[in-house]
Amino acid sequence: MSLLELDDVKVHFPVKKGLFFDRTVGHVYAVDGVSLSIEAGQTYGLVGESGCGKTTLGRAVLRLNDITDGGVVFDGTDLAKLPGEEMRAFRRRLQMVFQDPLGSLNPRQNIESILSEGMAAHGIGKDQTERREKIKAILAKVGLPSNALSRYPHEFSGGQRQRIGIARALVLEPDVIICDEPVSALDVSVQAQVINLLEELQESLGLTYLVIAHDLAVVRHISDVIGVMYLGGLVEEAPSDALYAGPRHPYTKALMSAVPVPDPEVEDRRERILLHGDLPSPANPPTGCRFHTRCPWVQETKCATERPPLLDTGDGHKVACHFTAEIEAGTVKQTLATGIEAVTGTETVAAEAVETAEGETPAGKPAAAGAPAEEPATVPAQADADATEQTEGSPKA
Ligand SMILES: Nc1ncnc2c1ncn2[C@@H]1O[C@H](COP(=O)(O)OP(=O)(O)O)[C@@H](O)[C@H]1O
Numbered sequence: 001m002s003l004l005e006l007d008d009v010k011v012h013f014p015v016k017k018g019l020f021f022d023r024t025v026g027h028v029y030a031v032d033g034v035s036l037s038i039e040a041g042q043t044y045g046l047v048g049e050s051g052c053g054k055t056t057l058g059r060a061v062l063r064l065n066d067i068t069d070g071g072v073v074f075d076g077t078d079l080a081k082l083p084g085e086e087m088r089a090f091r092r093r094l095q096m097v098f099q100d101p102l103g104s105l106n107p108r109q110n111i112e113s114i115l116s117e118g119m120a121a122h123g124i125g126k127d128q129t130e131r132r133e134k135i136k137a138i139l140a141k142v143g144l145p146s147n148a149l150s151r152y153p154h155e156f157s158g159g160q161r162q163r164i165g166i167a168r169a170l171v172l173e174p175d176v177i178i179c180d181e182p183v184s185a186l187d188v189s190v191q192a193q194v195i196n197l198l199e200e201l202q203e204s205l206g207l208t209y210l211v212i213a214h215d216l217a218v219v220r221h222i223s224d225v226i227g228v229m230y231l232g233g234l235v236e237e238a239p240s241d242a243l244y245a246g247p248r249h250p251y252t253k254a255l256m257s258a259v260p261v262p263d264p265e266v267e268d269r270r271e272r273i274l275l276h277g278d279l280p281s282p283a284n285p286p287t288g289c290r291f292h293t294r295c296p297w298v299q300e301t302k303c304a305t306e307r308p309p310l311l312d313t314g315d316g317h318k319v320a321c322h323f324t325a326e327i328e329a330g331t332v333k334q335t336l337a338t339g340i341e342a343v344t345g346t347e348t349v350a351a352e353a354v355e356t357a358e359g360e361t362p363a364g365k366p367a368a369a370g371a372p373a374e375e376p377a378t379v380p381a382q383a384d385a386d387a388t389e390q391t392e393g394s395p396k397a
């Protein structure tokens with residue numbers, strides 16, 4: 001049995017209207033039927049565009065969001081149905097590390113106070129002296145000096161603050177840590193250090209991770225298994241290496257095609273799949289296959305009417321698509337433009353990239369987002385109006 005098993009988890013947020021917000025006029029189907037399992041000591045990487053429901057899923061596991069339906073079985077106990085006070089005991093064993101360390105650390109508390117708060121609440125350490133010793137040991141483990149104890153969050157750099165966030169989870173001796181975009185707010189140079197730290201800690205402490213990211217590059221090396229989410233559901237899941245070697249779902253193919261390859265020759269030949277349109281609203285998701293409004297291979301009727309289940313296509317590589325085999329064999333035709341002729345979207349993408357370069361640090365953006373800007377448009381401007389409306393297939397911050 002896996003340490004953590006999600007069984008058809010749904011989180012639907014009611015949309016309220018009326019003078020007292022007393023009328024439910026619809027739902028946001030943020031998470032809509034996700035099943036996955038995570039083995040003890042392993043890392044499950046969850047990727048997908050912003051807004052596809054990753055954070056909601058992570059929060060649901062900790063019961064920070066109400067679970068509309070489905071099961072979250074942790075170490076044999078279904079947390080979804082656990083009464084509040086029984087859930088408290090499990091809270092310590094499941095911790096979360098957030099994207100924005102500063103936002104999640106109280107600026108008026110020093111580090112000792114921040115880290116001992118949860119320990120005291122969960123009865124860890126018999127007094128503050130014992131807790132302080134333990135905190136010092138954990139600070140050393142995450143690479144922070146022990147004089148950090150009396151300092152305040154604003155005195156640390158972004159990377160150090162994320163180490164404090166990790167330490168705050170570790171002092172509670174959890175089994176599972178859910179890392180929600182753990183490096184998205186950090187400079188690229190610091191991202192790898194924090195990811196390496198997470199890996200080291202996993203090894204020495206036997207931790208189990210759910211790592212959430214919009215950026216495929218972030219989860220690639222740390223994950224044993226990767227799940228790709230689109231609009232509230234998993235569309236593909238596979239061991240990390242298998243997913244990178246051969247993505248099978250059209251959405252994953254598009255995501256992957258946006259990741260630049262270091263080898264310039266391969267990079268030149270790389271076919272880029274650019275998707276039509278934006279992510280539809282989870283309050284009004286498309287019928288049938290949720291991806292059918294943007295899928296380059298969308299086929300008549302079935303795609304728009306039947307939701308494809310996530311099925312094992314061999315070697316634990318699961319795909320939710322009616323036409324996986326046919327797309328692989330090339331026996332179904334692409335019905336929406338993709339690839340090279342769609343690169344006419346370059347101008348808009350390039351403009352976006354320049355904006356990013358001049359404004360905020362691009363750390364939160366996937367490396368791929370700026371990539372087309374460096375590449376000359378390979379296609380003359382023969383685009384039809386439709387093609388110019390296409391947006392890039394890479395996830396957005
Ligand atoms: N508390 C909430 N109430 C209503 N809608 C929400 C709430 N939290 C998230 N959502 C919506 O659920 C969808 C998924 O959000 P989220 O889980 O944050 O996505 P991701 O982490 O993948 O970017 C979004 O459309 C978001 O606006």
Ligand code: SF4
Nearest residue numbers: 289292295303321322
């Ligand atoms: S089911 Fe149809 S629309 Fe969905 S991914 Fe497969 S081919 Fe595309």
Ligand SMILES: [Mg+2]
Nearest residue numbers: 054055056181
């Ligand atoms: Mg999120």
